[in-house]
Amino acid sequence: MCGIVGYIGKRPAVPILMNGLKRLEYRGYDSAGLAVIQNETLWLTKRKGKIRGLERQISSLNIDGTPGIGHTRWATHGEPSKINAHPHTDCTGRIALVHNGIIENYRLLKKQLQAKGHVFQSETDTEVLVHLIEMFYKDDLGAAILKALQLVEGTFGILVISLYEPDRIFAARRGSPLVIGVGDGEMFLASDGAAIVEHTRNVIYMEDDEIVMISSEEIQARNLKDETVIKSVEELPFDLESIQKEGYAHYMLKEIREQPRTTLDSMRGRLLLEEGTAKLGGLQNVWDRLRKSRRLIITACGTSWHAALIGEYLIETLARIPVEVEYASEFRYRDPVLSENDTVMAISQSGETADTLAAIREARCKGVLALGLCNVVGSSIARETDAGVYLHAGPEIGVASTKAFTSQVVTLALIALALGRERFLSAEDGRSIARELKSIPEKILGILEHADYIRTIAEKFSHHHQALYLGRGFNYPVALEGALKMKEISYIHAEGYPAAEMKHGPIALIDKNMPVVIIAVRDGVYDKVISNIEEVKARGGWILAVVNQNDTLIRERADEIVEIPVTANCLTPILTVVPLQLLAYYTAVYKKCDVDQPRNLAKSVTVE
Numbered sequence: 064m065c066g067i068v069g070y071i072g073k074r075p076a077v078p079i080l081m082n083g084l085k086r087l088e089y090r091g092y093d094s095a096g097l098a099v100i101q102n103e104t105l106w107l108t109k110r111k112g113k114i115r116g117l118e119r120q121i122s123s124l125n126i127d128g129t130p131g132i133g134h135t136r137w138a139t140h141g142e143p144s145k146i147n148a149h150p151h152t153d154c155t156g157r158i159a160l161v162h163n164g165i166i167e168n169y170r171l172l173k174k175q176l177q178a179k180g181h182v183f184q185s186e187t188d189t190e191v192l193v194h195l196i197e198m199f200y201k202d203d204l205g206a207a208i209l210k211a212l213q214l215v216e217g218t219f220g221i222l223v224i225s226l227y228e229p230d231r232i233f234a235a236r237r238g239s240p241l242v243i244g245v246g247d248g249e250m251f252l253a254s255d256g257a258a259i260v261e262h263t264r265n266v267i268y269m270e271d272d273e274i275v276m277i278s279s280e281e282i283q284a285r286n287l288k289d290e291t292v293i294k295s296v297e298e299l300p301f302d303l304e305s306i307q308k309e310g311y312a313h314y315m316l317k318e319i320r321e322q323p324r325t326t327l328d329s330m331r332g333r334l335l336l337e338e339g340t341a342k343l344g345g346l347q348n349v350w351d352r353l354r355k356s357r358r359l360i361i362t363a364c365g366t367s368w369h370a371a372l373i374g375e376y377l378i379e380t381l382a383r384i385p386v387e388v389e390y391a392s393e394f395r396y397r398d399p400v401l402s403e404n405d406t407v408m409a410i411s412q413s414g415e416t417a418d419t420l421a422a423i424r425e426a427r428c429k430g431v432l433a434l435g436l437c438n439v440v441g442s443s444i445a446r447e448t449d450a451g452v453y454l455h456a457g458p459e460i461g462v463a464s465t466k467a468f469t470s471q472v473v474t475l476a477l478i479a480l481a482l483g484r485e486r487f488l489s490a491e492d493g494r495s496i497a498r499e500l501k502s503i504p505e506k507i508l509g510i511l512e513h514a515d516y517i518r519t520i521a522e523k524f525s526h527h528h529q530a531l532y533l534g535r536g537f538n539y540p541v542a543l544e545g546a547l548k549m550k551e552i553s554y555i556h557a558e559g560y561p562a563a564e565m566k567h568g569p570i571a572l573i574d575k576n577m578p579v580v581i582i583a584v585r586d587g588v589y590d591k592v593i594s595n596i597e598e599v600k601a602r603g604g605w606i607l608a609v610v611n612q613n614d615t616l617i618r619e620r621a622d623e624i625v626e627i628p629v630t631a632n633c634l635t636p637i638l639t640v641v642p643l644q645l646l647a648y649y650t651a652v653y654k655k656c657d658v659d660q661p662r663n664l665a666k667s668v669t670v671e
């Protein structure tokens with residue numbers, strides 16, 4: 064979603080801002096803009112469409128001023144257009160502001176400001192902020208921003224520059240992340256460390272309700288009650304290399320191929336083979352409470368919600384603790400019935416998804432233990448939960464989540480194993496699952512060797528307009544995830560279903576034009592899935608089956624098969640999802656789709 068960058072120092076701001084905006088492209092956006100202070104004027108440019116267009120537009124201009132701020136916008140209030148793109152300015156054109164988040168009471172504020180004579184240019188909620196600052200400005204910009212923010216409801220991460228105080232940038236946040244990069248006589252700002260990591264790894268994370276004045280040499284932080292706040296410098300937990308494509312055509316392919324390493328990283332130091340259990344340092348302080356939970360509610364969105372569904376199967380099977388899985392967007396608004404013996408766990412790659420964050424806040428308000436499974440270190444969910452586990456999958460740039468998903472399932476398997484061993488699971492069974500977990504990275508590597516074959520299947524897929532994905536038990540959520548991957552990036556309508564439910568509706572759609580992907584590994588429901596395959600075949604459907612190596616029964620029935628190595632039933636999702644990720648990827652490539660930045664999607668959904 065929207066991205067923010069800022070720079071103050073000795074160098075011209077424009078190249079640094081443009082570069083930072085490019086690094087944020089992966090998050091999804093529809094327009095972009097910059098504002099820079101140059102020779103005592105506020106220079107501003109913005110444009111609908113890709114950053115490349117903006118770059119062409121300014122390439123012949125000689126703008127070498129500083130400080131500057133930049134923004135990529137993902138439209139919420141008002142269509143994607145030049146006028147609605149950020150930065151926005153006040154009536155005098157002396158203050159410029161970029162904003163991530165949503166100002167919920169903007170209509171009322173806009174009316175009041177218009178009544179006082181302020182003239183609005185855009186349809187955005189954001190523009191009220193800059194007019195409020197203008198209204199409050201006397202001779203102290205920080206004080207005016209503070210007063211303005213005290214009036215707004217909603218979420219914001221903002222940067223402000225002004226001709227009134229041209230040697231500083233102001234930043235403030237509530238609910239939308241902002242990080243300050245500390246350089247040598249220069250400072251960088253961004254909504255995501257990826258935008259600044261090539262300049263510095265020394266960063267200061269801003270907290271909610273903080274407002275910070277940044278010059279090239281110093282930082283002064285206050286909270287919205289106007290009290291001084293002391294900030295400390297931390298190290299960004301990734302480097303430039305980890306956010307580059309490294310020769311791959313797309314980030315998504317790179318991230319699919321990284322999975323042997325990333326799943327291993329998620330297990331590293333946590334899996335205890337001899338004892339047949341796992342140890343998760345981040346949960347130690349709350350372990351006793353978690354272990355005694357009467358119920359676990361896992362809440363998430365998108366791909367993370369699919370991982371949560373697998374978590375439900377894993378934890379119920381191995382630890383016999385009842386688990387419920389809730390879309391975070393539903394959980395937060397339905398006044399859920401929670402008791403003190405419940406635990407709520409949020410799963411989020413970014414750690415910033417607005418609904419998941421709100422769900423965690425709702426849980427904490429009700430006094431239950433709140434846990435987080437996040438990939439992004441220092442993210443809002445990671446910081447606002449009582450305890451949690453990092454996935455250690457490294458930065459995920461492709462909008463369609465792949466390596467984060469397998470790391471989420473690995474991490475959930477570790478939690479289920481550790482809980483299970485303290486409840487019902489024997490040491491022998493624990494050791495067997497631990498051994499299987501250890502062999503997962505090697506097995507993923509084996510599946511990746513079939514990539515060329517999967518590419519040939521993808522070519523056939525690319526001519527279709529719809530597809531059905533079926534799975535049962537542990538692999539039902541994988542059917543959902545496979546279908547989601549396909550529709551996200553190739554725009555082929557795909558639906559995931561529990562295989563047996565096919566008879567209650569989707570079977571009406573089956574004919575030779577409906578490819579059906581069936582996950583049919585040898586687990587407890589293998590025979591049942593074979594019956595489902597027969598039902599599809601009897602209606603002329605075309606079948607791609609994901610099967611175990613050396614399967615003969617399904618080979619005879621399916622049109623195409625992809626083989627995966629055998630593992631413990633409960634761990635099969637970590638393997639079965641990999642061919643489906645590749646299938647979606649190559650199908651999108653055949654269809655010439657923008658794989659890493661699919662239309663209308665955002666990597667991190669920071670608005671509800």
Ligand code: G6P
Pocket residue numbers: 364365366367410411412413414415416419462463464664665666667668
């Ligand atoms: C967006 C992304 C998905 C992701 C979902 C949840 O929709 O495009 O890939 O699964 O948000 O994101 P989270 O960061 O909370 O896992």
